[in-house]
Amino acid sequence: MKITAIESLQWAEYPRLLVVRVHTDAGIVGLGETVDKVPGAKGALHGTIAPLVLGQDPRDIEGLWRFVMDNIMYHGYAGAELRALSAVEVALWDILGKVYGAPLYHLLGGKTRERVPVYNTCIGFGPVGDYVAWHQDAGALAVSLLADGQRAMKIWPFDRFSEATFGQYISPQDIEAGLTPVRQIRERVGDAMEIGIECHFRWNRVSMERIARALEPYNILFLEDVLPAVFPDEIRLLASRTTIPIIGSELLMTRWQLREWLEKHVTPIVMTDPVWNGGIAETRKIAALAETFGVPLVLHNVAGPICHAAAMHLGAHIPNLYFVETVRAFYQTYFPALSDLAPRAEDGTMTVPDGPGLGVTLRPEALQRADLTRQVSEGEGLARGRRAMGDHWAVEEIR
Numbered sequence: 001m002k003i004t005a006i007e008s009l010q011w012a013e014y015p016r017l018l019v020v021r022v023h024t025d026a027g028i029v030g031l032g033e034t035v036d037k038v039p040g041a042k043g044a045l046h047g048t049i050a051p052l053v054l055g056q057d058p059r060d061i062e063g064l065w066r067f068v069m070d071n072i073m074y075h076g077y078a079g080a081e082l083r084a085l086s087a088v089e090v091a092l093w094d095i096l097g098k099v100y101g102a103p104l105y106h107l108l109g110g111k112t113r114e115r116v117p118v119y120n121t122c123i124g125f126g127p128v129g130d131y132v133a134w135h136q137d138a139g140a141l142a143v144s145l146l147a148d149g150q151r152a153m154k155i156w157p158f159d160r161f162s163e164a165t166f167g168q169y170i171s172p173q174d175i176e177a178g179l180t181p182v183r184q185i186r187e188r189v190g191d192a193m194e195i196g197i198e199c200h201f202r203w204n205r206v207s208m209e210r211i212a213r214a215l216e217p218y219n220i221l222f223l224e225d226v227l228p229a230v231f232p233d234e235i236r237l238l239a240s241r242t243t244i245p246i247i248g249s250e251l252l253m254t255r256w257q258l259r260e261w262l263e264k265h266v267t268p269i270v271m272t273d274p275v276w277n278g279g280i281a282e283t284r285k286i287a288a289l290a291e292t293f294g295v296p297l298v299l300h301n302v303a304g305p306i307c308h309a310a311a312m313h314l315g316a317h318i319p320n321l322y323f324v325e326t327v328r329a330f331y332q333t334y335f336p337a338l339s340d341l342a343p344r345a346e347d348g349t350m351t352v353p354d355g356p357g358l359g360v361t362l363r364p365e366a367l368q369r370a371d372l373t374r375q376v377s378e379g380e381g382l383a384r385g386r387r388a389m390g391d392h393w394a395v396e397e398i399r
Contacts, residue, residue, distance in 0.1 A: 001025060002024060002025045002058075003053050003055060005022075006023075006088065006376070007020065007375070007377075008021075008046065009373075010038060014338075016038065017033065017038070018033065018034050018038045018045075018087065019338075023378075028095050030058065030091035030093070030095035031306050031358060031362065032087035032092075032306060033087055033304055034084065035302060037080065040079070044083070049088055050381070051377070051382040051383070053088060054378065055379075055383065055384070058095045059092075059096055060387075061089065061092045061096065067386060067388060072085065078251075082254070082276065083276055086275045086276055089279025089280060090274065090275060090279055093279075093280045093358070094360075097356045097357025097358065101355075102355060102357075103355025103356060104280070104357055104359075105355075108284060108313065111316040112316070115349035116312050116324050116350050116351075116352065117322075118150070118323060118350050119150070119221075119326065120326055121154045121302060121327050123327050124329050125333050126333040126334070127333065128332050130145075130328060130329050131329075137184060138180075139184035140188065146189060150193075150345045151345075152195075152323065154195075156199065157177075157181050158174070158197075159199070159202050170211065186219075196220070197224065198224045199224060201251075204227070204234075205226075205227060205231075205235075205237065208223075208226045211223075212238070212244055215244060216242065216243055222269060223245070223246050223247070224248070225248055226246055229248060229261075236264060236267075239266070239267055245268050246269070247267060248270065250272065250273050254277055254286075255285045258286050265293075269295065269298060270286070271298040271299075273300035274310050275306075280310055283318075284317070287320060291319060297322055298321075298325065299311045299324045301325040302330075304330070304335065304338065306360055308330075308343060309358040312351070315352075326350065331344075338363060339361060339366070
């Protein structure tokens with residue numbers, strides 16, 4: 001079996017989303033996806049990744065991943081190239097599942113749980129206005145989410161105050177304003193709803209300590225990305241000064257960037273994104289690495305139906321899973337518009353698609369939409385069966 005084409009799909013209505021289809025000479029097509037900074041990822045997909053994987057056997061996932069990483073690691077373990085590779089790698093697992101007629105979780109070694117614990121990130125999209133709702137009345141939003149089967153929600157009530165001081169200082173008045181939605185939730189539904197606080201690395205440590213102290217009476221589930229991940233010692237110091245568990249970080253890509261984080265015991269919970277960090281196998285390796293330190297894992301998931309399906313399969317498989325992130329505003333709107341996947345929460349959990357592979361199919365009408373832009377790379381490719389770089393400059397001979 002060979003890879004014959006790499007196709008990217010982007011809809012103007014969903015500009016943050018890049019869907020990838022990997023075509024084979026057996027007629028099997030695998031689906032992958034990545035999210036955010038799409039122009040860079042799309043350029044890397046067609047300009048760098050596709051020439052290396054075209055003509056290769058899609059079932060050799062580890063070999064292909066290592067060969068591509070050998071080429072792109074000169075630019076660091078992150079960025080557009082890794083997002084593009086993640087999308088392709090997810091599609092290769094989808095192909096493998098379709099080849100053997102098995103769901104992804106079976107290919108990974110089976111389930112450790114039947115249902116996957118989830119929380120809702122309160123973004124808005126289309127008619128689902130969760131972002132506006134938590135600014136207006138977070139208590140009412142909590143009631144709505146509970147009725148929809150969610151038991152945990154994430155908001156970011158302090159971010160807007162960081163702009164005035166570049167995150168160097170937060171006033172008591174801004175602290176009080178930031179606590180408003182948290183109080184509304186607790187006053188309306190008590191502890192029936194878990195509350196996670198996203199910080200988007202907007203603050204320095206002294207400001208985050210003030211925020212954390214103010215939040216401690218409200219039984220907060222976690223603080224996420226409190227400082228930029230380039231300051232692990234500052235984050236570890238903050239973690240030692242608050243009773244609220246800290247999560248970090250979606251900005252750490254591949255197991256190599258997580259290794260030092262875990263060795264230093266920077267945060268008691270780690271987070272990674274399967275469509276940013278290198279893909280499904282890399283996520284499993286990160287989870288296993290975290291498990292050796294006794295650290296649970298959150299799967300970052302703010303993309304589309306393909307990423308969601310991958311996260312659910314991984315969530316069912318990974319023993320040390322803490323939560324999988326979900327976005328109601330996405331899975332109730334554009335997931336069913338693009339695919340046959342329509343998740344719903346029940347008692348704070350979700351089910352896993354049946355497969356084969358990821359168990360997601362794009363709707364035929366989504367492939368005919370007027371706002372769809374396609375790009376296809378096809379042919380024999382340039383790598384000609386290579387599995388390792390060797391002499392880097394020798395690669396010029398195959399171009």
